[in-house]
Structure formats: structure tokens, C-alpha cells
Amino acid sequence: MASAATSSTAAVMFSSATTSDGCSRLADRISPATAFRGGLTRNAAAVIKTRTIKTHDCNSVSPRSSSSAVDDAVVSISPPDSNDVLLTAMATEAYVKVIDGKSAAKEIREEIASEISRMKESIDVVPGLAVILVGERKDSATYVRNKKKACESVGIKSYEVHLAEDSSEQEVIKYISSFNDDPSVNGILVQLPLPFHMNERNVLNAVCLEKDVDGFNPLNIGLLAMRDREPLFVPCTPKGCIELLHRYGVPIKGKRAVVIGRSNIVGMPAALLLQREDATVSIVHSRTKNPEEITREADIVISAVGQPNMIRGSWIKSGSVVIDVGINPVEDAKSSRGYRLVGDVCYEEVSKVASAITPVPGGVGPMTIAMLLSNTLVAAKRAYDYK
Template sequence: MASTILSDCSSSSAARILPFHMIRSTNALRFRCSVFLHPKTPNPRQIHGKSLAFTPVAMTTETSAKVIDGKSIAKQIRDEITSEISRMKDEIGIVPGLAVILVGTRKDSQTYVRNKKKACEAVGITSHEVNLQEDCTEEEVIKYISGFNNDPSVHGILVQLPLPRHMNEQNILNAVNIEKDVDGFHPLNIGRLAMQGREPLFVPCTPKGCIELLHRSGIDIKGKRAVVIGRSNIVGMPAALLLQRQNATITIVHSSTKNPEEIIRQADIVISATGVANLVRGSWIKPGAVVIDVGINPVDDPESPRGYRLVGDVCYEEVAKIASAVTPVPGGVGPMTIAMLLSNTLESAKRLHNFK
């Protein structure tokens, strides 16, 4: 492969890149490369604290991709939910209820729960919230879950993850009644998602949001070649199962995949959910492909008041020059996750009260 001078996605420094090799990671895709630097170029290991690696590609200066506006699409969905909840209340006097259980004081988890509560209030869903101490027991958490399982005013139960390390996450998630599992994490829901001829009661919110973005953007999935990067139970695996249900041909790329960029370059649709900032380069994308970026990663930014900014798994500036459509970060998949949680809660209330 010929070497090329190319500006890095997250730095103004230029580097001459030679071929790289994949190395195993237990958490995500990571890469290493041999780098020959201009004398004034910083060591790549010192740029945002990590090594940078990518396949070089000649880029044009114009952005050609359509931006898939997750904020706008999520607002459309919330408006539809608001209207449907109002109709349900008028016709049968039922208001959907969502219970959220938060264990501990993690700032990010508190923010997520606060945003979910605001979203519920905005569409007319009643919000029930339980805040437990970090050192509480599994039994205490399960006691609250059991109470919500038996409460007819609660139609959805969400246990905010991650849980403290001393708790068995599976035991707690399995305690949620499958008919109120609006997060879609119950093994029976995932099992039904994987089986032909079976329908899950709920689909995990983030993967469901990814598919909804494709549908509402007029992007056909049937017969397309799709690659999902990452195989987590929360996003990667259910996203692949959903794409398969839409009759796409699926490949999952993960930490042990050989030549991942070659596989990804064949895809008409790419969904990336690795949690590695700027991993997916423009050279990995087939011209005209659609790219859904699930990642939300903080990177150092001295010019930001917070000292950091949020970026996705995808090197947006490069990919936007190659793809036909791409989601931004923030403002892409993120708003859809909460919209799908509200949708699942409404769906649960309708099913439990046989409301059409």
C-alpha cells in the first residue's frame, strides 16, 4: 500500500502512515500502526492520550453526505406519542407509567435519569423514580422491581445501568416482568428477537432507534449488505438481529475480525457501536453507503468550556465526504434512544389494556 500524507481527523498534525495490524481488545476494536512523522509532528501517542491509526485515502474538500437529523426525527416521534397518549387518556382513562430505578450517584447515570424524566413529562407519561444508595443490596433493588411488577399504574420498568460491581446485573434484569421490560434486555425478549416467527414484546431502545432513523430517512434495508461494528448485548447484537429481520445480509465486525476495513468497505449500511473515538475512517466506507454512528465519546478539547467535546466512533469529517448519509454526534442516535423508550412504554400500556 502506498503511503500518503493525510491530516488526522482529530488533529491538525499530518503523519505518514504505513500499513497497520489489528490487535485484540476485550472491550472494543483497537489498532496499531507504524508511523513516520514529520520532525515537528507530535508523537501520536500524545495526541488525546492515544495512538492514532488509519488507512490513508485521498479526500475531496466537499461534504456530500446527507445529515440524518436524529433530533428532528425524535421530535416527530415524541409528537406522535403525545397525541396517542392523549387519545388513550380520553378514551379509557389510562396514562402510561414508567418506573426508573437508579442505584448510586454516578453523574452520567443521574443525567440520563433526569433526561428520561423530563422526556416522560413532556409527552404525558407518569414517571416513578427510585434512588438507592450505592451500597444497597440486590434484594433491595429486586424488592422495588417486584413492587413495580405488581403495580397496574406502571407499564414499564427501567433499571439504570451500570449497576455497582457487587450486584449481579443479570439477576436484577431478569427480575423485571417481561411485559414491562421496556429496555428490551430480558433474555426472553432477546431470544424472541433472534428467532424467526417469534416477536419480542420489546426491542432494545438504541438499536430500535437506529432502524427507525433508516426507515424515516427513506433508506431501504431489504437486500442490502450491512455491517455492524461491535457485538454488545445492548446495541451490536440486537442491531444485527433487527437488520436481519429487515432482510439485510449481515456481518458483525469485532475485536478478533481480520481485515475489518475491507469488510466494512463492502457495506451499504454501517452501524458502529464500539465506544472508540474516531475509529471508523473515510477510507473504510464504500462510496454512497449509509453510516449510523452510535458512539458518544469525550475527547480533549482545550477550546471547549468543559475541556472536552463529544465525538462518535466515526471520523465524521472524512466519512461525510464518502457516505450518502451519516448521523452526527451529538444529535443523531442519542435523541432516538429516549424516543424509543417512550414508544416502548406507550406500546406496553396499550398491550396491557388491550387498547388499539
């Protein structure tokens, strides 16, 4: 699985504008309003509240090479005390809407927990997720801990294998095979990246199709690409992007969409999902001519390239919706950690142009883990023919 969505995504370089206008701004933050599309039924009322958000000059950042753990949390916003939601929305209409992935992920976890509780009461079964971690990368270890904590919060039983950096590829595949044969394990996740001496393709292909909750198996991607077929699982990060669009009522059908980045983990499956939703999709990558011009035509932009602040305000059409998958550490002497996190999108510029945007952190990141839990629940229901 990709570390925080984009650490496994191939970084691509584009030329970009250099203008910047860092400032503080007010932004609407709305909690998701539509039903979860995984067979769960809870609907949440939309709430809107203004909030001052501190931004930074996009030109002042420099990439920081680090494998340090990062915190993907943002301050949660409580619902307004009154019922004047519509009036609040009208009063703050001029401000960009912040697509709050943390809030959406919380709602999804609650829905999943309720479904797992019902499943346990009905057939005395709870889903199981196995995670295999190889090596001592601090960021990978943090992501695994976060996944374990998320599993516990919804009632999924977690299994963890931690292997040394110099373990052989066959050792990893041996554990995968044992989990393939274990009926209590419904999903298997191999934390990426793997050490350089391992063939990532061989390892991921060893996960049986029915337990490929990361959605990386070529058969799952192939089925996703076919209009008359359904994959068993969809990769978690692009699935989370589309889920955010649905939950915030963003229309996709008939819209022009641009996906920036063409990785197997995020970019390509995101483009396939948008096509399934009847969008007209373009993919911008490192060999694309005039990427800014192409991106400016989009009603929906999903960026997953791993380049801090690459997408500037001049790239974005007024009123478009921007989903920023990037999570990039950049040097920041004012931070106690010595760095801060920014996305692929220059937030203070794009937020002045877009109608809605995901923040970094607190946007797509929390949704990736929520979709992993969702896929694990789907795998367990399928294994036991539970509706």
C-alpha cells in the same frame, strides 16, 4: 438501559488508518419523511437545508476518562420558507445528508403525545414508567433526569427510585418486584451501569417480561432472533437506529450491512433487526481479521464500540449510509467543559465518502429515549388491550 446508548457497550480495539483532513463542510440536513412504525400515523414532509458544520482533526483527540454529564443537543434547523424542497435537494445533492436524530425524535415524541392524549380521553389511562437509579454517577443521574423530562413532555407518568451506592442487590430487586405488581407502572427501567457488587443479570432478569421496556430480557432477545416470532420489546438504541433508516428512506432489503461491535445492548440486537429487514449482515468485533476490508463492503454501517474516531474514511464504501452509536468524550482545551463529544466514526473523513451519516451528538442519542417512550406506550396499550 445503556447510558447514552454506548457507555455500557464493551469497548473493542481495532487498528485504523491515521490519515486526517479536518475541514469545514456543507451538509444537507433532512427531517424524517416517513411514518412512525409503532402504530402512529403522522407523516412529515421532508425538508432539506444546507448548513456549515465545524469538524475536527480525528488525529488530534485523546480519550478522556470521565463520568461527567454530557449534553446530547444540536442546533435544530427550521424548515425552508419556500416549497422548493426538490430544487434544494437537487442543488445540494453533492453533499452528504445528515441524519438528524434530534429532529426525528422530536417528531416521534409529538406522535406519542398525541396517542397518549387519545388514550387518556378514551379509557382514562396514561402509561407509567418506573426508573431505578443506584449510586451517584453524574452521567447516570443526568440520563435519568432527561428520561423524566421526556416522559413529562409526552404525558407519561414517571416513578423514580434513587438508592445509595452501597445498597444491596436484594433491595433493588425488592423495588423491581413492587413495580412488577403495580398496574399503574407499565415499564421498568434499571439505569446501567450498576455498582460492581451487584449481579446485573440477576437484577435485569427480575423485571417481568411485560414491563421490560429496555428489551434486555433473554426471552425478548430470543424472540427477536426467531423469524416466526415477535418480541414484546426491542432494545431502544438499536430500535432507534433502524427507525432512523426507515424515516430517512434508506433501503435495507437486500443490502449488505456491517455492525461494528457485538454487545448484548446494541450490536447483537442491531444485527438481528437488520436481518429481519432482509439485509445480509456481518458483525465486526475485536477478534475479526481485516475489519476494514469487511466494513468497506457494506451499504449500511452501524458502529457501536465506544472508541473515538476509530472508523476512518478508508473503511467506508462510497455512497454507504453510516449510523454512529458512539458517544465518546475527548479532551478539548478550547471547550469550556474541557472536552467535546465525538463518535466512533471519524466524521470529517467519513462524511466525504458516505451518502448519509448521523452526527454526534444529535444522532442516535435522542432516538434512544424516544424509543423508550414508544416501548412504554406499547406496554400500556398491551396491558389495557387498547388499539
